[in-house]
Each structure stands twice: as structure tokens, then as C-alpha cells.
Amino acid sequence: MTYSQFRSKQNTFTSKDGNIKYLDQGQGNVIVLLHGVPTSGWLYRHMIDDLSKNYRVIAPDMLGFGSSDSPKGYDIYSEEQHADRLIALMDHLNIENWTHVMHDAGGLWTWELFKKQPHRIEKLIVLNTIIYEEGFDPPIRFKPGLMARTAMWSYRNGITTNMMLKGLFKSGMTQNTLSKIDIEGYRRPLLENKTRAMYYFFSQTCNNLDNYQSVIKSIDIPVTVIWGENDSFLKWMSQQEKVINDLKIAKGNIHLLKARHFIQEEQPNIITKIILDF
Template sequence: MTELQRIALPTGVELDVAIAGDPANPPIFLLHGFPESHRTWRHQIPELAHDHYVIAPDQRGFARSSKPEGVENYTPDKPVADLLALADHLGIGHFTLVGHDWGGAIAWMAALQHPQRIKRLIILNAPHPKVFQKSLFDDPAQRKASQYITRFRDTGIDKGLIGAGLERFFASTFAQHVVGGIAGADKAAYMGEWGQAGAMTAMLNWYRASSIVVPAPDEDAERPVWLDAPFPPVTQPTLVIWGMKDFALLPVQLKLDGLVPDLTIARIEDGGHFVPWEKPEAVTSVMREWLAAHA
């Protein structure tokens, strides 16, 4: 069991942070996504800690970290600021950044906006902002697969996400996306995290605060102008690991030509969306091999 440190940041939140390894080793930050916590990385943390200084926060709104009220506290710039403030607190200048799902969205943004801080980038089943928004207009299958975002943005669902409602959410929205199922201690850990006061609203606020446009399946929506304009490339060496059985984020998200010049893609054919713990050995092996090659 990884011990958590409670760290207060100047961004106004307190985060629970799993920290492992020797601070003298190269630092690596691991950012989880929805609807998880640092436990996303439970298999990777001890492995990476052999030769890295590993930092895996429970991001704002998740588990037992601070849950500020108001959608405006969950716009992507806020978790990016938390990440940099956490690095500053630990005396870390530049580092390798790893992100899954929403954590990956934050990682893409941080890498694009703060190239002087982020040395290498590892993304797991998290779409590049331009590729994702473009696919929601140009790829009918991805548009259909992303309609859950519109449901999550409906604040009317929050009041039903307690007790039996939480069990239903677990079964219908989460467990069905997990290759191999989920039960026992893992399920109990999720229910414990989600049952914290305000947790479900805070987690869903990440979707509500996002500027991503999700048109209805047959909607002729107005196309954002920036989609057809040049987009800055990611300058860091980047590894994208993708569980190919992800039914929410389709393989169209791997069309990264021109956006990530120094790119390695590792496809895990039998992994789903939650690939870090569905296929932990494969993920850890790919990460370690790539990190060694890009030391």
C-alpha cells in the first residue's frame, strides 16, 4: 500500500500525493483520470520507483483531495497549475510527465504550455486536444462514442449519485468499460472514494468545465475556427500507449501526424480504456523500455 502525503498548494487546494523512490533519481509525475485516483498507477509506482522519484497525486476533486465548489474551479488550467505548484513544492525543476484519460488531457496541455518544465511525455488512452475536437466533428463513430460527455455535463444527475445510484453508476458507466471486470477490494476502494462528500459532482465538473464541443449525433454544429488553423507541435519526446479495446476513445485518436514530431506509439491490442491496471505488465514494460531509450 502506497502511503499518501497531504500537501497544501498555493493554488488553494490540498492534494493527497503518493510519493515513492529516491529524490535523487529522475522525477516522474503520474496523473490519473476519471473516475480514479493515484491508484490508477498502483502497479507502475513500485516498478518505476526503482530508478525514478515517483509522484502520483489525487487530483483536485478526486478521492480525498480538496473539492472546491463551482465548475470554474475545474477548467484545465487549474490542474495544470496544481501540477506545477506540486513540482515547485518538491523542489523539482523539470520532469517526465505521464497521464491517463483526463490526466492525459492535462499532460498534453502542460507539455504544450510549459516545455521548459516537462522533459518527456507519456500518454495513455488520452486524446490530443486538436485530434479529439476534430474527430467529434469529422468522425461519426467517435462523435457517437462521446455522447456520454453530454450526459455527464447534466448537473441533474448529481443528486442521484448516492447509495444505490452510485452502485448503478459503477455498473453502467464504469465497469462495462473495464476489460476483465472489476470487483472485491478494487470496487470497495472506488466506492469509498466516490462516497466522499461532493466527490461525484467535483469529478463530473471536469467535463462541465471543458471547452470541448460535443455535437449531438445528427447535429450540424458550427465548426470551431481553430480546428482548421495551424496548431503548435508537442516538442518533447512522446510515448503514446493505447489500449485498442477502448470503446470511448477510438483509434482515430492516434492520427497524430505533424502534431507530435518525436512520437512513439505502443498499441496494446487486448487492453481497454483502463490499460494501466488492466494490462499492467505490458504497460510498465513499454514505459521502462522507452524511458531507458530516452534517458
């Protein structure tokens, strides 16, 4: 499937801040697939068809990412406002409860969602997600200002974008096997000037990571972890004991894969099977 074909399947939700594109596929109980930075629902393309045989799959492009709008401003991309828009999307779809899968910065948007409406998520599946400072080592940190804005602006240039993505997937995958078709889904949004949400993340979030421990400890639903054990961006071993205790993860629900950060690219079939079994 090409990225253009993927986009043609997406629906549109008009939030108060701009249009949010999302894939809505399958029937039955709902699974939400939440991406992080700098990705989109495209990250889950190898998993959606198999999951949607048994479930209704919702895979949004959060505001500022993928094919969704990228309005001016920066605070509009705060973790809290991302959570507000995700809740609004689910309300729009008349979905009260769901199983929630999140990756990377999607974890921060999820913790904010739990602060606001903790009853909405019935099961939680954690994929290489930002949880605690102990495991957080982002590849980029910028101070807010001209230098950071210039760096984000440069990602709108084809040559610079190609170099950035090449480096990102080289460090984020055990072996970069992505084709030009695969890369197009990550490349085109950047060429469409969708970098404001990235600016907020790399210049604000990465320098001032909130402590969500009280929220995380309050979660009392089934949780499973699927983690690329060789991830250099989000490290499992340095925070595992704290995460297991705080999320009350049952024995047998920790799955460490021979992969790095982008486990949906490296091990999609294994992840899908674990989710379906869970």
C-alpha cells in the same frame, strides 16, 4: 493493498484552492503519473512499486478526485486551473523536470501545462488520453444545470454509485476482473461527495472540447503512445495519423494493447515495461 493503506502513504500539498494528496515513492529521476476522470492516483497502484525501483514516482490525486479536497464551485476545476495546481505541486517538491504519464482527461491538464511551462516535461507517455475531437466519445455528456447536478449528486448514493461503476468498468475493460478491494478506491471518493470536478468535466469539457493542436504541434520531446486499441471512449484509429504527425512520434513508439480504456487495470505489467524501456 487496500485503499485505506494506499491513502495512508499519501502526502499533502496545500494549494491555494485546497489540499492535494499525492504519493511520492522512490528516488532518482522523476515520473509523474496523472489520472483522469473519474479516477485518481489509485489507478496506477499496480505500477508504482515497480516504477519506483528505478525512479521517483509522483502520483497525485487532482483537486476534486481521490482523497484530495473537493471545494465548492465548478470553474475551479477547469483544465487551466488543474494545470496551475500541478505546476504548483511540482514547484513545492522542487522538481524542475520530469517524465510525464497521463491518462484520459489528464491529457487536457497536460496540454494546458505545456501552454504555460513547456520546458518542464522531458518525455511524454500517452495512455488513452483526450487529444482531438476525432477520437473523443465520452460515455456521458450533460448540459450544465439542474439535471447534471442531480446526476452527479446521485453518485454519492451507494446503490447508484455501484451501478455506475459497474457499467463504467464493464464498458471500459475487456473483462471486468476488479475485486471489491479494487472498486473501493473508485467508490469511496464518490461517497465522500467528490463529484464537483466530474460535473465540470461532463457538463463543460465534454460539450466544448478545446482545440490544442497548436500546442501539441509545438511539443518537441520524445513521445510514446500506449493505447488500449478497443477503447470505445477514446478511439485511436480515427485520430492516429494526425496524432503521430503532430507529436512527431518516432516509429516503434506506438504500442497498441489488447485492452479497452482502463489499461492500467488490464495490462499494468506491460505498460510498466514499456515505460521503463522508453
